[in-house]
Amino acid sequence: MMKKIYLLLRISALAFLTLIISQSVAFAQEEATEDTIIETPKERPVRPAFESGLLFDAATTTLQPSKTLEMIIQHRFGIIDFDDNNTDFLGIWGVSNIRIGMNYSILDNLTVGIGATKFNKMEDLQVKYRVIQQTRSNSIPVTVVLYGVAGIDGSADTKWEDSYKFSNRLSYFTQAIVSRRFNDKFSLQFAPGFTHYNAVDSAYNHDRISLSFAGRYKFTPQGSFIFSADFPLDIEGIKDYKKVDATATVYDRPNICVGFEIATSTHAFHIYLANAQGILPQEDIMWNKNDFFKGQFLIGLNITRLWNF
Amino acid sequence: MKNTFKLAAIICVAIMFVTANMAMAQKAGGPWTVPAKYKAMKSTVKAGDASINTVGKETYNKHCKSCHGAKGLGDGPKAANLKTSTGDFSAAKFQAQSDGDIYYQSFIGRDEMPNFEKKILDEADRWAVVMYMRAMKK
Numbered sequence: 001m002m003k004k005i006y007l008l009l010r011i012s013a014l015a016f017l018t019l020i021i022s023q024s025v026a027f028a029q030e031e032a033t034e035d036t037i038i039e040t041p042k043e044r045p046v047r048p049a050f051e052s053g054l055l056f057d058a059a060t061t062t063l064q065p066s067k068t069l070e071m072i073i074q075h076r077f078g079i080i081d082f083d084d085n086n087t088d089f090l091g092i093w094g095v096s097n098i099r100i101g102m103n104y105s106i107l108d109n110l111t112v113g114i115g116a117t118k119f120n121k122m123e124d125l126q127v128k129y130r131v132i133q134q135t136r137s138n139s140i141p142v143t144v145v146l147y148g149v150a151g152i153d154g155s156a157d158t159k160w161e162d163s164y165k166f167s168n169r170l171s172y173f174t175q176a177i178v179s180r181r182f183n184d185k186f187s188l189q190f191a192p193g194f195t196h197y198n199a200v201d202s203a204y205n206h207d208r209i210s211l212s213f214a215g216r217y218k219f220t221p222q223g224s225f226i227f228s229a230d231f232p233l234d235i236e237g238i239k240d241y242k243k244v245d246a247t248a249t250v251y252d253r254p255n256i257c258v259g260f261e262i263a264t265s266t267h268a269f270h271i272y273l274a275n276a277q278g279i280l281p282q283e284d285i286m287w288n289k290n291d292f293f294k295g296q297f298l299i300g301l302n303i304t305r306l307w308n309f
Numbered sequence: 310m311k312n313t314f315k316l317a318a319i320i321c322v323a324i325m326f327v328t329a330n331m332a333m334a335q336k337a338g339g340p341w342t343v344p345a346k347y348k349a350m351k352s353t354v355k356a357g358d359a360s361i362n363t364v365g366k367e368t369y370n371k372h373c374k375s376c377h378g379a380k381g382l383g384d385g386p387k388a389a390n391l392k393t394s395t396g397d398f399s400a401a402k403f404q405a406q407s408d409g410d411i412y413y414q415s416f417i418g419r420d421e422m423p424n425f426e427k428k429i430l431d432e433a434d435r436w437a438v439v440m441y442m443r444a445m446k447k
Contacts, residue, residue: 044431047364065427184363221370265372265428308427 045133049143049179049187051224052268052304053103053111053128055214056257057279058228061143061179061189063111063130067309070103072115074279076300079290091298099279101126109133117279121154124280134181142180147191149173151280160199168199173282175212188215193230195282203248205241209233210285222263226270230255232285255284256292257300270302335394338420343413350409354436356443364434365441372428373415373438381445393421399447411439 050060054072064070078094088094101115103126113126131144153159153169160168172195179189191212200206214228231254235241244250259272275292276284290296354360370379376391378384381398388395396403403411416435418424429435 044433047431047434065430068427184367221367263371264375265425308424 043139044136046136046143046181047184049134049181049189050214050216051261051263054268054270054302054304055216055226055261056228056259056270056272056274056300056302057255057276057281057284058191058212058214058230058257059126059128059145059147059175059177059281060214061130061145061177063109063128063145064103064105064306065308066105066108068105069307069309070105070113071305072099072101072103072113073303074099074101074300075302076274076277076279077298079277079296079298082295094298097277097279103128115280117283119278119283122280122283123152123154125150134179142178145177145179147175147177149280149282151282163199171195171197171280171282171286173280173285175281185218186215189213193281193285195232195285197282197286200286203242203245204251205238205244207238207240208286209235209238216261224261224263225258226261226272227258228255229257230276230281230285232288249289251287251289253288253291255288256297259300266306268302268304270300272300272302273297274300335392338393338396338422341410341414341419343410347413347417348407348409350407350412352408352412352436352439353433354440356440358437358440360433360437361440361444363437365437365439368429368434368438369441372425381442391421398442398445401447404443404446408436408439411442412436415439415442 048060048062050062053060053062053064053070054074057074076097078088078091078096080091081088081094097117097119099115099117099122101113101124103111103113105111109130111126111128113124113128115124115126116122117124126149127147129146131146132140132142134140134143149172151171151173153171155169157164173193175191175193177189177191179187181187189212191214193210193212195208195210197206210230210232212228212230214226216224216226218224232252234252236243244252253275255274255276257272257274259270259274262269275290275297276288277290277298278284278287354365374385375387376383376385377395377398378388383395383397385395398404406414412435414422415438416425416429425435429438
């Protein structure tokens with residue numbers, strides 16, 4: 001199974017690179033014509049690859065201009081159970097997870113954020129820094145962003161039994177996100193990530209490497225089809241690697257999201273199907289056991305709101 | 310006696326209704342004072358440029374349509390809640406203004422008309438919106 005996933009990832013990465021290279025050639029010619037018409041000599045960055053800095057539970061390479069405050073509400077209903085006897089209504093009456101967060105752009109290329117999530121009483125600190133930005137002349141073909149999340153599990157001390165220390169509560173997620181806006185409608189991003197939990201049950205690993213993909217296809221000026229997938233990788237070479245016992249629950253399912261986005265001047269709305277119920281990326285990459293293709297998915301909703309100062 | 314109270318109550322409600330409606334009526338915005346720096350600006354996007362119906366249209370629909378309406382007639386769904394009329398972009402009076410006048414009113418703004426400099430960052434993208442509004446001329 002893992003071999004198949006590796007193969008799929010390799011093929012996807014190769015296809016992504018081929019797309020970027022082939023687009024670079026075609027794009028350069030198009031832009032030369034546009035530049036002569038509008039007579040703008042200096043290098044111009046492309047419009048953002050995504051409408052919002054948030055895509056489901058993932059970060060995108062989009063950053064808001066400096067002195068922008070963004071409020072985020074992320075909501076995930078319970079897992080839809082197709083069992084005939086179940087009295088739940090599409091997971092809406094089930095146990096749901098919710099996060100509220102605020103992001104603030106200190107600089108045009110630096111955003112910091114805080115948030116609180118219902119599951120595990122997680123509080124989080126986030127930082128996002130844009131290293132390079134794709135240009136219209138295609139002199140820089142991609143945008144690269146570094147993204148980090150530190151999570152603090154707010155559960156009662158007894159969760160860690162006698163060995164409790166504050167540092168047990170901490171978990172980290174870091175990611176390098178590479179995106180390309182191919183044209184006005186289509187954008188893709190690819191993001192290798194690293195997750196670390198300071199304290200885990202003895203059967204599990206502290207660290208995990210993941211690969212994430214996301215994209216959008218805009219079909220109206222405000223409406224887009226959006227998708228993302230996080231693949232947790234089981235790499236034996238990783239430090240202190242431990243094969244999870246066959247009797248223990250295995251948390252290694254990819255986190256897949258598909259949905260629609262409506263973007264207005266100050267808002268982005270997402271309505272989607274997803275299979276992981278965590279909201280912070282480290283939770284979804286480390287602890288997801290729901291299989292999207294076995295019908296174990298849920299309905300999710302996001303709302304973002306921007307204020308410029 | 311009972312009927313007198315009823316009559317008084319009806320008259321009170323009627324007066325409240327009429328005055329509330331009067332207060333709700335939109336005023337036309339006063340004349341704009343456009344600084345010379347903006348007034349002298351000329352669009353870098355020429356009429357007929359391909360970006361007008363792509364970038365201009367997309368940006369207008371995202372940021373402007375909800376108040377100004379799809380055709381610039383001032384009939385967007387949010388327009389009714391404003392105190393000031395949003396004007397009519399298809400009218401000769403609007404179209405007679407210079408590029409710089411329209412640029413200033415559109416992106417710098419005043420009062421209920423928000424500033425869009427941080428929402429539409431690129432200069433040429435802004436001009437594509439101005440030219441898209443120019444194309445709304447009747």
